[in-house]
Amino acid sequence: MFQTFDSQASPDQGPPRLAALRQALSASGLAGFIVPRSDVHQGEYVAKRDERLQWLTGFTGSAGFCIVLPEIAGVFIDGRYRTQVKAQVALSDYTPVPWPEVRPGDWLRENLSSGVVGFDPWLHSAEEIARIREALAGTAVTLASSANLIDAIWPDQPAPPMAPAFVHPDALAGETSAEKRQRLSEGLRAQGQRAAVITLPDSLCWLLNLRGGDVPRNPILHGFAILHDDGKVTLFAEAQKINNEVRAQLGPDVTLAQPSDFAAALRGLQGPVRIDHSTAPLAVSEILTEAGIAFVWGDDPCRLPKARKTAAEIQGMREAHLRDGAAMVEFLYWLDQQPLETVTEIDVVRALEGFRRATNALHDISFDTISGAGPNGAVIHYRVTEETNRVLSRNELLLVDSGAQYLDGTTDITRTMPIGDPGDEARICYTRVLQGMIAVSRARWPVGLAGRDLDPLARYPLWVEGQDFNHGTGHGVGAFLSVHEGPQRLSRSSEVPLEPGMILSNEPGYYREGAFGIRLENLIVVQEAPALGDNRPQLNFETLTFVPFDRRLILAEALSPGERLWINAYHAEVLAKLQSRLSAPALAWTQAACAPL
Known part of the structure; x- marks a missing residue:
């Protein structure tokens, strides 16, 4: 099993660790300290060594931070974690803060009259610190770079990860590393720039056609890189991670150095x-400033090219999704055969991973499977443990959000299923969520629109009934890389124009705390839309995920003719694409599951 079911949250450990941090604060003369979720690479996914926020507070979410002051410790969490945080932190000592509704600078203004708040400049971006400083302008509160106080009080902090790097074949990437480096360096020269600093692990993996294993679930290599205007690269990664095959893949124009050499370079x-x-x-710009070296703010040169998948990457993602779709259908068939009230949330996770392993192509799961039954489904990023595990009870909903890493692609899919008869209210809410997903799937739009422009399509069926969901409609997805990839998103905060080749999730939901959760998710890829009308350039989506929706939860009479046409066509395509990949019993089940509404 890739997934484990141990409890990673330690609410009882939070108060003594908070007390130790406050002692360190007092000794350092600081009035506060910021503890982020991020690591030195500023990626979303971090190694065990870098789980500082979790170690201090008990909160295990993938985003957030804590600001510790002498009398209050605020844990800042977004809408995905409002329920989860209350179960994971000691509310006697930590105060959940809704973020980004409450900005850290404004919160500091309200809770601290004067003093210096410290932060580790390797764990925060320049943009993040600038925003806080702007909010504190005119007050007696300032921010200052500091040594990392968590590392100083964490006695058994894990060692840095040392997983070996490995080659990602050019045939799957669709472009050699040399071609990528040459193309990007031409962009640097065109803008009069001599070099670009790359700190995101998935960017350097994409640029060099490498993969690694330094964080769970996502095949990335920890390191830094400097891309020079002549196409050469200096890669700062631990030497023991680089074997002879990788060294040969890098070639003579990539120089290897240790991460400890990065600042000097x-x-x-x-x-x-x-x-x-x-x-x-922020430490990068501070080092350059101290050395008197001119720098300019600009996008990581890899992010947009990485987001625009090559034809080879898209074809690999198609194949990965068909393989994964067949595994999902085998799982759904298995689930339907189990007697009521005999299966637990952990049983679901184990069974689904087993069907993916049976493909003989599974590299890893792409994140810990979310298997939430009844009220646990309302915890948006629920992770089942031995302590929280519950039997799937009669007449409730089961939400399963899962994915896989295959060498040719990354998958991420959510389906919500009935256990028995969950009632008409569940069907009504499920159908609204499905209508939002269909609206995004059917969308076509003028070139130049961003994710924020499409996000309302998924919410409208819920909005008209006074409902909504507290997360974005979709995130970018990498090709055998990070399952959450920027800069593309379907979100009210995303201003990045959508472009052909970008892969995103389409995952509206609805959650009723203490009762149930509903989410439906397919992956989609942006493509040029066929010409219509006056031939204005437009884009639309190709669907990558092919797994049936549960007809038992769909109120067909609530669907418009266009929505019903879409779902029937989708189910017909599911059957056509998967039938040769399924066992006989699963195929018979799929034929019934895909029958026209």
Whole structure:
């Protein structure tokens, strides 16, 4: 099993650890300290060594931070974690803060009259710190770079990960590393820049056609890179991770160095140097400033090219999704055969991973499977443990959000199923969520629109009934890389224009705390839309995920003719694409599951 079911949250450990941090604060002369979820690479996914927020507070979510002051410790969490945080932190000592509704600078203004708040400049982007400083302007509260106080009090902090890097074949990437480096360096020269600093692990893996295993579930290599304007690269990664095959893949134009050499290499650059304001650690610009080296703020040069998948990557993702779709259908068939009240949430996780392993192509799961029955389904990023595990009870909903890493692609799919008869209210809510997913799937739009422009399509069926969901409609997805990938998103906060080749999730939901959760998710890829009308350039989506929706939860009479046409066509395509990949019993089940509404 890739997934384990141990409890990672330790609410009881939070108060003594908070007390130790406050002692360190007092000794350092600081009035506060910021503890983020991020690591030095500013990626969403972190190694065990970098789980500082979890170690301090008990909160295990993938985003958030804590600001510790002498009298209050605020744990800032977004809408996905409002329910989860209350179960994972000691509410006697930690105060959940709704973020981004409440900004950290404004919160500091309200809770601290004066003093210096410390932060580790390797764990925060320049953009993040600038926003807080702007909010504190005119007050007696300031921010200052500091040594990391968590590392100083964490006695058994795990060692850094040392997983070996491995080659990602050019045939799956659709472009060689040399071609990528040459293309990106031409962009640097065109803008008069001598080098670009790359700190995101998935960016350097994409650029060099490498993969690794330094964080769970996502095949990335920890390291930094400097791309020079002549197409050469300096890669800062632990030498023991780089074997002879990888060394040969990198070629003579990639120089290897240790991560400990990174700061010195920055001081030796010639400017202007490009730094990403939103993803590079603030320490990078501080080092360049101290060395008197000119730099400019600009996007990580890999992010947009990485998001625009090649034809080879899209074809690999199609194949990965058909393989994964067949495994999902075998799982759904299995689930339907189990007697009521005999299966637990953990049984679901184990069974689903087993069907994916049976493909003989599974590299890893792409994240810990969310298997939430009844009220647990309302915890948006629920992770089942031995302590929280419950039997799937009669007449409730089961939400399963899962994915896989295959060498040719990354998958992420959510389906919600009835256990017995969950009642008409569940069907009504399920149908609204399905209508939102269909609206996004059917969308076509003018070139130049961003994720924020499409996000309302998924919410409208819920909005008209006074309902909504507290997460984005979709995130970017990598090709055998991170299951959450930027900069593309379907979100009211996303201003990045959607472009052909970008892969996103389409996952509206609805959650009723203490009762049930509903989410439906397919992956989709942006493509040029066929010409219509006056031939204005437009885009639309190709669906990658092919797994039936549960007809027992669909109120067909509530669907419009166009919605019913879409779901029937989708189910016909599911059957056509998967029938040769299924066992006989699962195929018979799928034929019934895909019958026209």
